[in-house]
Amino acid sequence: xxxxxxxxxxxxxxxxxxxxxxxxxxxxxxxxxxxxxxxxxxxxxxxxxxxxxxxxxxxxxxxxxxxxxxxxxxxxxxxxxxxxxxxxxxxxxxxxxxxxxxxxxxxxxxxxxxxxxxxxxxxxxxxxxxxxxxxxxxxxxxxxxxxxxxxxxxxxxxxxxxxxxxxxxxxxxxxxxxxxxxxxxxxxxxxxxxxxxxxxxxxxxxxxxxxxxxxxxxxxxxxxxxxxxxxxxxxxxxxxxxxxxxxxxxxxxxxxxxxxxxxxxxxxxxxxxxxxxxxxxxxxxxxxxxxxxxxxxxxxxxxxxxxxxxxxxxxxxxxxxxxxxxxxxxxxxxxxxxxxxxxxxxxxxxxxxxxxxxxxxxxxxxxxxxxxxxxxxxxxxxxxxxxxxxxxxxxxxxxxxxxxxxxxxxxxxxxxxxxxxxxxxxxxxxxxxxxxxxxxxxxxxxxxxxxxxxxxxxxxxxxxxxxxxxxxxxxxxxxxxxxxxxxxxxxxxxxx
Numbered sequence: 001x002x003x004x005x006x007x008x009x010x011x012x013x014x015x016x017x018x019x020x021x022x023x024x025x026x027x028x029x030x031x032x033x034x035x036x037x038x039x040x041x042x043x044x045x046x047x048x049x050x051x052x053x054x055x056x057x058x059x060x061x062x063x064x065x066x067x068x069x070x071x072x073x074x075x076x077x078x079x080x081x082x083x084x085x086x087x088x089x090x091x092x093x094x095x096x097x098x099x100x101x102x103x104x105x106x107x108x109x110x111x112x113x114x115x116x117x118x119x120x121x122x123x124x125x126x127x128x129x130x131x132x133x134x135x136x137x138x139x140x141x142x143x144x145x146x147x148x149x150x151x152x153x154x155x156x157x158x159x160x161x162x163x164x165x166x167x168x169x170x171x172x173x174x175x176x177x178x179x180x181x182x183x184x185x186x187x188x189x190x191x192x193x194x195x196x197x198x199x200x201x202x203x204x205x206x207x208x209x210x211x212x213x214x215x216x217x218x219x220x221x222x223x224x225x226x227x228x229x230x231x232x233x234x235x236x237x238x239x240x241x242x243x244x245x246x247x248x249x250x251x252x253x254x255x256x257x258x259x260x261x262x263x264x265x266x267x268x269x270x271x272x273x274x275x276x277x278x279x280x281x282x283x284x285x286x287x288x289x290x291x292x293x294x295x296x297x298x299x300x301x302x303x304x305x306x307x308x309x310x311x312x313x314x315x316x317x318x319x320x321x322x323x324x325x326x327x328x329x330x331x332x333x334x335x336x337x338x339x340x341x342x343x344x345x346x347x348x349x350x351x352x353x354x355x356x357x358x359x360x361x362x363x364x365x366x367x368x369x370x371x372x373x374x375x376x377x378x379x380x381x382x383x384x385x386x387x388x389x390x391x392x393x394x395x396x397x398x399x400x401x402x403x404x405x406x407x408x409x410x411x412x413x414x415x416x417x418x419x420x421x422x423x424x425x426x427x428x429x430x431x432x433x434x435x436x437x438x439x440x441x442x443x444x445x446x447x448x449x450x451x452x453x454x455x456x457x458x459x460x461x462x463x464x465x466x467x468x469x470x471x472x473x474x475x476x477x478x479x480x481x482x483x484x485x486x487x488x489x490x491x492x493x494x495x496x
Contacts, residue, residue, distance in 0.1 A: 039077035048079030094390035173461035194261030243287030
């Protein structure tokens, strides 16, 4: 029987009434969860404020931060794609979230729709003894010996890209964001999986990582042709590639060869431990964890490198002190790499790196999901299923002396603000899921600062608003850090 408009017409009032009732119930549910917290009183059905988040994330999160600051609790509320969210401004409450990552409290997700994007089996979703065991097995990847192996790789890649940047800048200023991203992607690939990626694999890897990056900032529409679907499928291919690298590395380590990259150190430790007390692991599982490392290091590092250029340009005295300190330990004309011991002696350069990370925390928030109704304060219980965003960015401007000022000396031995205000320095997280590779990340930033400042003269191509924050998804200068570059040294080192 053919359906006609006249047959449907009598039911239209009922359909409208049902939809209106559902929308009303949605609003009531949101307001019941929100209670007295600041945030929008009414939200669009289902999508909430997702459009404003996607189109202008900087404005969206600035508004959430302003709302949270307006209340003594330091919390604000909103609604995105059918999910109630909380923004945490208070450092104390952020620590409470980080300290309660467990099955019956909060689940770290890394992204509001992370499980869809990253898959279920992922380091950030682990709890308890399994998580502790994995972190213990990962620890040998970041010993002094391993870090020295990585610094040698990092310096050669940084130098290679600096030479290319100088050629590109011969006719005027250039934006550094994509150039930094490409340099970091090559660095991450080479440090993590070294010789196990051939040229063709690297090209596919770069393409898939671009799909992933784009999908991070889009609406979670998991249908063919949409960026989120492309990103999810790209993650699967990236994990598969990294799993193959782990398998090849295990074969090499079984033959007794020396480690040349992170996965080698990891496989060497797994083989050593399993010979004493056998345990199970799979290459796809390790591939997923390697992708976690890549995600954690890649975009965050790009953000920090760009802001380092911005702040060194704005603070010539800081730049001069860095150059003088580096010159004590490293002379490019000697053609030698910066050793781990020399890097550890560069106390002021490290202070600059830490101050860059503090004042512009790359990943501004660390999303968690409430697994239960959780009493955050005596007055407010976080409802189960809420996506909670502790702001490590806002924490960086609490406690510290004159926190809006770029002041590397706060991290020097005589002031030790990183210890005095330790609870506010959350750029690497806190609790059981604190970043296991933070020493590697600081080393990479220090090496870049040391080499960039020593080998290159630079000047920002300033325009109105160029240093405003943009989300991509980590934070970067709005103009992608456009600079004029010229060679500072008489010749480039060969880094033998």
